[in-house]
Amino acid sequence: MTSPVLAEPDGRSARPVYELANVCKYYGERGVVALEGVDLTLREGEFHSVIGSSGCGKSTLLKIMAGLTPPSKGRVMLAGKPVLGARPDIGMMFQQATLFPWRTTVQNILLPVEVREGRAAAEAARARAYGLLELVGLKGFENTYPSQLSGGMAQRAAICRMLIAEPNVLLLDEPFSALDEITRDFMNMELQRVCLERNASAFLVTHSISEAVILSDVVHVMSARPGRVVRSIRIDLPRPRTLDMVVLPTFGAHVSEIRHLLDTGALP
Ligand SMILES: Nc1ncnc2c1ncn2[C@@H]1O[C@H](COP(=O)(O)OP(=O)(O)O)[C@@H](O)[C@H]1O
Numbered sequence: 001m002t003s004p005v006l007a008e009p010d011g012r013s014a015r016p017v018y019e020l021a022n023v024c025k026y027y028g029e030r031g032v033v034a035l036e037g038v039d040l041t042l043r044e045g046e047f048h049s050v051i052g053s054s055g056c057g058k059s060t061l062l063k064i065m066a067g068l069t070p071p072s073k074g075r076v077m078l079a080g081k082p083v084l085g086a087r088p089d090i091g092m093m094f095q096q097a098t099l100f101p102w103r104t105t106v107q108n109i110l111l112p113v114e115v116r117e118g119r120a121a122a123e124a125a126r127a128r129a130y131g132l133l134e135l136v137g138l139k140g141f142e143n144t145y146p147s148q149l150s151g152g153m154a155q156r157a158a159i160c161r162m163l164i165a166e167p168n169v170l171l172l173d174e175p176f177s178a179l180d181e182i183t184r185d186f187m188n189m190e191l192q193r194v195c196l197e198r199n200a201s202a203f204l205v206t207h208s209i210s211e212a213v214i215l216s217d218v219v220h221v222m223s224a225r226p227g228r229v230v231r232s233i234r235i236d237l238p239r240p241r242t243l244d245m246v247v248l249p250t251f252g253a254h255v256s257e258i259r260h261l262l263d264t265g266a267l268p
């Protein structure tokens with residue numbers, strides 16, 4: 001069965017990719033409430049962010065969406081089907097690049113293909129890996145080991161590793177938070193570019209209000225424990241976003257609104 005195509009408030013129509021309904025997560029015997037009643041819909045080609053204080057359940061939410069841990073209650077649907085386990089068709093990226101030090105850059109990027117489809121398939125994907133490295137400005141570093149890459153370069157390699165399987169859904173858990181601001185700005189624009197080129201849907205966990213606003217179509221603001229979405233804010237800035245949009249009044253208004261929610265409503 002195909003999902004119904006619903007009209008967006010801004011006139012666009014797009015299929016739901018993720019549909020979460022009343023998602024809750026309790027940890028341990030004492031039942032720590034990590035997530036409570038999360039409802040959200042991520043549509044094809046959309047970029048959503050979730051922002052909230054440390055420990056409010058952001059990573060838990062992402063792991064549930066990825067099928068790495070089940071919800072205690074509620075429903076998670078991906079492309080109209082329930083998420084029941086880890087999904088190889090989803091691209092994931094974490095705060096640390098976690099490249100294997102004994103493998104070169106290109107060998108690290110090809111690893112997911114090798115694990116899933118074997119050495120011959122990885123060899124066949126080599127040209128594509130080189131293309132991705134060029135896309136993120138790492139041409140010439142194909143045979144370099146991770147110890148010789150800067151933090152930003154390693155994260156760019158991790159983006160290539162995520163993209164090699166051509167996922168249409170990207171789940172990102174604070175992937176750029178260890179980077180300096182200039183590199184981070186650059187990586188944000190790179191991420192937007194790959195999403196727009198592939199019409200990929202993305203869900204980003206971040207601590208940075210400006211990063212959330214510049215990248216997202218929707219920002220979900222989470223309260224501290226128990227983590228719940230207190231407001232979902234649609235960001236009405238045109239695409240493609242550019243870094244100079246930070247001076248626009250709309251950008252400033254969204255940043256103020258989110259900061260206010262985090263300072264008051266979204267914290268205990
Ligand atoms: N595997 C686990 N077992 C028990 N408690 C956990 C586990 N993972 C996370 N928690 C708890 O759930 C809450 C949310 O954690 P997390 O999702 O990592 O938050 P965030 O990513 O927003 O910092 C925290 O109180 C954390 O201690």
Ligand SMILES: [Mg+2]
Pocket residue numbers: 058059060
């Ligand atoms: Mg986290």
